[in-house]
Amino acid sequence: xxxxxxxxxxxxxxxxxxxxxxxxxxxxxxxxxxxxxxxxxxxxxxxxxxxxxxxxxxxxxxxxxxxxxxxxxxxxxxxxxxxxxxxxxxxxxxxxxxxxxxxxxxxxxxxxxxxxxxxxxxxxxxxxxxxxxxxxxxxxxxxxxxxxxxxxxxxxxxxxxxxxxxxxxxxxxxxxxxxxxxxxxxxxxxxxxxxxxxxxxxxxxxxxxxxxxxxxxxxxxxxxxxxxxxxxxxxxxxxxxxxxxxxxxxxxxxxxxxxxxxxxxxxxxxxxxxxxxxxxxxxxxxxxxxxxxxxxxxxxxxxxx
Amino acid sequence: xxxxxxxxxxxxxxxxxxxxxxxxxxxxxxxxxxxxxxxxxxxxxxxxxxxxxxxxxxxxxxxxxxxxxxxxxxxxxxxxxxxxxxxxxxxxxxxxxxxxxxxxxxxxxxxxxxxxxxxxxxxxxxxxxxxxxxxxxxxxxxxxxxxxxxxxxxxxxxxxxxxxxxxxxxxxxxxxxxxxxxxxxxxxxxxxxxxxxxxxxxxxxxxxxxxxxxxxxxxxxxxxxxxxxxxxxxxxxxxxxxxxxxxxxxxxxxxxxxxxxxxxxxxxxxxxxxxxxxxxxxxxxxxxxxxxxxxxxxxxxxxxxxxxxxxxxxxxxxxxxxxxxxxxxxxxxxxxxxxxxxxxxxxxxxxxxxxxxxxxxxxxxxxxxxxxxxxxxxxxxxxxxxxxxxxxxxxxxxxxxxxxxxxxxxxxxxxxxxxxxxxxxxxxxxxxxxxxxxxxxxxxxxxxxxxxxxxxxxxxxxxxxxxxxxxxxxxxxxxxxxxxxxxxxxxxxxxxxxxxxxxxxxxxxxx
Numbered sequence: 167x168x169x170x171x172x173x174x175x176x177x178x179x180x181x182x183x184x185x186x187x188x189x190x191x192x193x194x195x196x197x198x199x200x201x202x203x204x205x206x207x208x209x210x211x212x213x214x215x216x217x218x219x220x221x222x223x224x225x226x227x228x229x230x231x232x233x234x235x236x237x238x239x240x241x242x243x244x245x246x247x248x249x250x251x252x253x254x255x256x257x258x259x260x261x262x263x264x265x266x267x268x269x270x271x272x273x274x275x276x277x278x279x280x281x282x283x284x285x286x287x288x289x290x291x292x293x294x295x296x297x298x299x300x301x302x303x304x305x306x307x308x309x310x311x312x313x314x315x316x317x318x319x320x321x322x323x324x325x326x327x328x329x330x331x332x333x334x335x336x337x338x339x340x341x342x343x344x345x346x347x348x349x350x351x352x353x354x355x356x357x358x359x360x361x362x363x364x365x366x367x368x369x370x371x372x373x374x375x376x377x378x379x380x381x382x383x384x385x386x387x388x389x390x391x392x393x394x395x396x397x398x399x400x401x402x403x404x405x406x407x408x409x410x411x412x413x414x415x416x417x418x419x420x421x422x423x424x425x426x427x428x429x430x431x432x433x434x435x436x437x438x439x440x441x442x443x444x445x446x447x448x449x450x451x452x453x454x455x456x457x458x459x460x461x462x463x464x465x466x467x468x469x470x471x
Numbered sequence: 472x473x474x475x476x477x478x479x480x481x482x483x484x485x486x487x488x489x490x491x492x493x494x495x496x497x498x499x500x501x502x503x504x505x506x507x508x509x510x511x512x513x514x515x516x517x518x519x520x521x522x523x524x525x526x527x528x529x530x531x532x533x534x535x536x537x538x539x540x541x542x543x544x545x546x547x548x549x550x551x552x553x554x555x556x557x558x559x560x561x562x563x564x565x566x567x568x569x570x571x572x573x574x575x576x577x578x579x580x581x582x583x584x585x586x587x588x589x590x591x592x593x594x595x596x597x598x599x600x601x602x603x604x605x606x607x608x609x610x611x612x613x614x615x616x617x618x619x620x621x622x623x624x625x626x627x628x629x630x631x632x633x634x635x636x637x638x639x640x641x642x643x644x645x646x647x648x649x650x651x652x653x654x655x656x657x658x659x660x661x662x663x664x665x666x667x668x669x670x671x672x673x674x675x676x677x678x679x680x681x682x683x684x685x686x687x688x689x690x691x692x693x694x695x696x697x698x699x700x701x702x703x704x705x706x707x708x709x710x711x712x713x714x715x716x717x718x719x720x721x722x723x724x725x726x727x728x729x730x731x732x733x734x735x736x737x738x739x740x741x742x743x744x745x746x747x748x749x750x751x752x753x754x755x756x757x758x759x760x761x762x763x764x765x766x767x768x769x770x771x772x773x774x775x776x777x778x779x780x781x782x783x784x785x786x787x788x789x790x791x792x793x794x795x796x797x798x799x800x801x802x803x804x805x806x807x808x809x810x811x812x813x814x815x816x817x818x819x820x821x822x823x824x825x826x827x828x829x830x831x832x833x834x835x836x837x838x839x840x841x842x843x844x845x846x847x848x849x850x851x852x853x854x855x856x857x858x859x860x861x862x863x864x865x866x867x868x869x870x871x872x873x874x875x876x877x878x879x880x881x882x883x884x885x886x887x888x889x890x891x892x893x894x895x896x897x898x899x900x901x902x903x904x905x906x907x908x909x910x911x912x913x914x915x916x917x918x919x920x921x922x923x924x925x926x927x928x929x930x931x932x933x934x935x936x937x938x939x940x941x942x943x944x945x946x947x948x949x950x951x952x953x954x955x956x957x958x959x960x961x962x963x964x965x966x967x968x969x970x971x972x973x974x975x976x977x978x979x980x981x982x
Contacts, residue, residue, distance in 0.1 A: 219542045239550040247548035254545050255536070257490050269482050270550045306545075 168231035170195055170317045170347035171216055177224035178211050178371075185211040187371030188225065193317075193349050193364070198339075200362035200379075201351040202452075204460050208371040209351040210251065213321045216349075217247055229317060243271055246310030246346075248303065249321035256295030260288050260305050264312065271313035279312035286334060300331035307335055311342050318342060320350040324357055332357060359452035367456070369463045386455045387426035387447040391419040394441035406434055410458055422450065422458050476555045483551075483559035487533050488567065494532060498525050499571045506575030509928055510582040519926050526568045527609055531622050533563045534613035540685040541617050557680040564606045573598045576928040583929060584843060584851055585886050590928075593887045597922035603669050604924060611675040615688050629696065652708030653767045655827075658918030659711040664703040665924075671695030709769055712825040715917055716952045727756040728763075730824050730955035734966050735800065746810040748967045750801040752824055752957065761830040762893065762947055763797045764912075770801070770822030774813065799824070805964075814965045821958040827917075829893050829947035836943040839881065846944035848890040852883040881934040881942055883910060887922035889930045891915055892946040898939035907945065908935040917949060 171193035178186040186208040193199040203209050214220045216227045218237045227234040232241055258266065260283060268274045283290065286304040294305060303323055310318065318339065324332045332354070339348060340361055352358050358365070359379075366376035377385075394417075405412065412421040419439060423431055426447060436442050450458075488495065505518040537546050537556055546556075573594050580590040612629075616622040652660065674695070675688045716722075735749035757763055833847035839854040846852045881896045892915065895907035910932040923930070 214542055217548050219547050239552045239555075242548060242550040245548065251543050252545050252548075253543045255490070262489075266482075266486055267549065270479070 169193065169228070170197075171199075171227070171229055171319075171349055172231075173212070173216065173225065173227040175225035176212065176215060176222055176227050178208070178215050178220065179223045184371050186215065186222075189368075189371070189373055191366060191373055191376065193347050195347050196344070197364050198343055198348045198350065198362050199364040199366060200358040201349060201366045201368060202353075202355065202358065202456055203351075203368035205353075207368040209368050210249075210321055211371075212368070213249075213319060213349070213351060217245075217319060239270075243273065243313070244316040246313075246315035246318040247321075248306045248310050248319075248323055250303070250323065250325050251321065252306060254294050254302065254306060256293060258294055259291050260294065260308070261290040263294065263305065263309055267309055267312075273313045275312055275314060278314070279308065282308040282311055282338065285338065300327045303327065303335060304331065304338075307338055311338060314345055315342070316346050318346050318348045318350075320348065320352075322351055322353065324352055324354040336361060355453040355456050356451070365452070367459055369459070374459060374463070382455065383449050383452075385425055386450045386458070387423050387431075388450055388454070389421055389423050389426070389431060389435070389445065389447045391435050391439060391442055392444040393417055393419060393439055394443050400438045404438060410462055422454075423447070424458075476552050477558065479552055479555035480558035480562060483537070483556060484562045484566070487536055487559065487563050490536055491529065491532055491567075494529055495567050498529055498568070501525050502571035502575045505572065505926070506578045509575065509579035516927065522572060522926055523605075526572070526606070528619070529568055530564055530606055530609050531613040531616075531619055533567070534560055534610055535616070535618055535622075538617045539614050539679050539683050553680050557676065560610060564602060564610065568606060569598050569602050572601075572926065576926070580886055580928040583884065584845075585849075589849070589886065593922050594928070596920065597887050597925075597928075600665075600920075600922060600924050601926070604665050607676065608668055608672040611672040611679070611688075611692065614676055614679040615685055615692065629693070632693070632697070651704075652706075652711040654914055655766050655917050656708075656711040656715045658916050658920070659714050660703055660706050661924075663706060664699050667695065667699030667702060671699065708767060709823070712767055712769075712952075713954065715766075716825070716954055718919075719951045719953065721951045722953065724758055724761075724828060724951045725826070725953040727758075728754055728826070728828075728953070728955065729756055730754050730826075730957045732801075732820060732822075732957045732959045734959075734962060742807065744807055745804045746807045746967075748803040748805055748964070750803065750820070750959075752799040752801055754797045754799070754824070754826060754955070755795060757795050757797065758828060758830070759795070760832070761828045761950065764827050764829065764893070765799050766825040766827055766952070768801060768822060768824055770803070770820065772803070772818055772820040774816040774818050810964055815963050817960075818962050818964060819958065819960045820962070821956070823954050823956050825952070825954050827952045828950045830950045831948050833946045834943050836941060838941050839937075839939075846883060847946045848885075848892050848894075848948075850883045850885055850890065850894065850944065850946070852881055852896075852942075852944055854881060881908070881937055881944075882931060883934070883944070884929040884931045887925070887928060887930065888918070888920075889915060889932060890946070891917050892948050894932075895945040896934040896937060897943045897945055898937045899941040899943075908937060910934055917952070 169192050171191065173189050173191040176186055176189040176191070177184060189208070189212055191201075191212070201209050201213075211220065215222050216229065216234055218234045221235065229237060229241065229245065232238075254263065264279050264283070268276070268279075286301075286308055288301060288305055288308065294302065297305065307320075307323070320339070323335055323339075327335070336357060339350070342348075343361070350358065350362070362379050364376070364378050365382050367374045375382075406423075408425040409421045409423055412419070414420075419435075428447065431447070432445050435445055501518065501521055505522050508516075508518050537551075537560075538544055576594050576597065577590055580594070581587060612626060613622055616625060651657065671692060675692050678684050678691070679688045731753050733751055733753075735751045752765075752768075754763055835844070835846045837844040837846075837852075843851050843853040883894065883896075889910075893912045894910040895912075896910070897907040
């Protein structure tokens with residue numbers, strides 16, 4: 167089966183700045199892929215390139231096997247795209263927008279459209295230009311879900327929205343999740359965590375990691391080591407490279423292991439610290455994983471400078 | 472075009488009409504005002520620039536409704552067929568911009584008394600020209616921009632470069648002058664520029680709607696426009712004149728005509744820096760019953776080893792003619808110092824005279840008290856009255872002309888363009904019985920196109936003052952355009968001695 171989204175060595179440069187730098191990414195069918203990364207990481211540029219809104223300077227991306235640069239009108243009949251950067255025609259009402267879009271999509275489901283509008287509680291006859299940001303996003307999402315897309319691409323859909331609207335949007339997305347693959351970029355880590363099946367983390371135009379959510383939460387653990395006597399901090403060169411944010415107090419050593427394996431980590435801890443009494447490991451929220459990776463990346467950049 | 476593409480185009484078109492319904496309404500009102508002024512005040516053109524501005528605004532708004540540059544437009548990720556989008560915009564131009572103006576033109580022309588079929592043909596051609604050479608370039612420019620402000624700035628920048636920049640400087644550098652050919656054949660140069668403009672616009676539009684290649688589109692627009700301008704300025708007048716001769720359908724008519732050159736029998740005129748050398752060109756053996764006019768003159772002079780540059784390109788003015796002979800005055804400007812220093816150098820003058828023979832005369836006599844009357848070659852003429860502000864107006868269709876101003880003139884209108892004819896008004900009495908009044912006959916064009924690039928459905932010209940109640944309109948059509956080479960050898964500048972006599976006024980007898 168053709169991948170909903172596939173990128174190989176995708177590169178986008180603006181003058182001398184490489185916004186996307188050799189991105190390799192795959193979104194599998196029925197996956198909800200959360201693309202994370204700090205501001206300027208290249209998420210939006212990557213998504214726009216995948217959607218053929220901007221042209222790549224190198225590499226390749228495809229949607230359902232078709233080269234992004236060759237996407238035709240028929241291809242967009244099964245793709246939904248919602249972005250915080252998107253301009254909807256402000257003079258239209260929601261009702262007009264839905265009626266206008268209906269003939270473009272052979273799979274348009276008028277009943278579903280009505281349900282979405284009702285669920286999102288959108289005023290049908292108010293102009294889009296008079297909408298709040300949340301209503302605007304809900305209108306965009308409703309108009310992208312009414313035709314049962316096989317791929318839904320959401321670029322920062324939750325940015326700046328209040329929790330209630332966010333919940334409504336997520337609900338709308340999840341209702342479509344069974345029938346389509348979803349790529350969602352977001353800063354809203356807490357929300358992504360609740361529904362993403364896969365996570366990719368971008369930094370400086372590159373994908374730092376990309377894996378299933380369950381594997382990720384399994385891999386990232388906060389490890390606490392209780393020691394019987396004050397411990398000297400072992401020299402940094404002796405730490406495993408996957409240990410981050412090491413904190414040492416007289417009787418407690420704490421760090422984040424980015425590749426946790428109980429047996430291996432225990433052995434490494436006992437090897438480094440004397441008088442180990444207890445080792446505990448607890449899963450991390452996505453937010454902590456994201457912050458850890460972001461800080462780590464900045465440290466590396468800072469060191470390089 | 473596939474049915475689905477057209478169906479989607481209509482759908483997008485309807486959306487644009489909904490989005491711009493207020494602007495379209497205003498434009499239709501403006502078109503009504505335009506039509507009204509053309510019917511009731513034929514010379515009044517205040518609505519023309521408003522129509523152009525409003526049409527430009529409307530086209531730009533329609534294109535910007537689904538802008539091509541940028542990455543925020545919602546339609547980019549919707550199943551828009553690009554050809555549907557382009558078709559929708561073209562449909563908008565035709566239906567919402569071209570059609571209201573065409574209706575106004577049609578009403579004005581039919582109201583003036585022209586037959587419907589003739590008006591339809593002329594309106595259709597005029598609208599094709601306006602869409603192709605006005606709307607499409609604007610559509611192309613709009614497709615490279617995202618908003619009105621950017622569009623205006625780019626248009627201003629292009630206009631500045633176009634008018635004051637590269638093309639004129641380049642031509643000056645290449646040729647040292649940017650003199651254009653005579654008006655009568657300028658349609659060839661204009662057609663070159665218009666075809667170039669249309670080609671550039673078409674390339675930009677198709678590329679932009681197919682690939683959204685804005686940067687290369689801007690480059691193509693700038694380079695194409697400037698190349699077209701350079702070509703326009705560089706086309707030699709001689710090329711236009713020869714092309715016009717080549718297009719003549721009756722070249723045998725001119726086979727017997729000869730042209731000779733000699734110094735004029737009038738004085739040369741000395742000035743502080745320049746000296747005028749008068750020459751006479753004589754065309755003989757003209758076909759009987761014809762009239763000959765000089766379109767242009769290409770002349771050069773040299774003495775051994777050295778070319779002589781004239782300060783300005785001379786023209787040839789018809790002075791007199793009889794049944795078989797026409798005389799043209801030629802004036803050459805030469806540097807006074809050069810004149811004094813080279814008085815006795817043997818001089819050779821060579822050149823070509825481009826001529827047109829007119830004939831197949833048509834006449835139509837009518838009383839100016841009868842209101843508007845049909846004249847030959849699609850002209851409609853009537854006496855015009857002066858308003859209290861001294862402006863000439865054509866009375867309303869069907870309105871009775873109740874008063875004849877004794878110093879009035881005749882006003883003639885042609886549908887969309889003045890015919891390629893010499894047109895005279897010959898009164899039954901007064902001076903114009905002997906010397907018929909001309910309708911700016913030096914400004915006629917031999918263009919084969921049925922309409923000029925103008926919004927005005929009528930081209931109106933006035934005769935000189937007429938003092939008669941009956942007038943005969945005489946028209947003569949161009950029969951052949953041709954060139955005759957001539958040369959004059961063995962003369963010196965001393966042969967043009969100044970102050971021999973002053974030029975006299977010549978009267979052209981009318982046959």
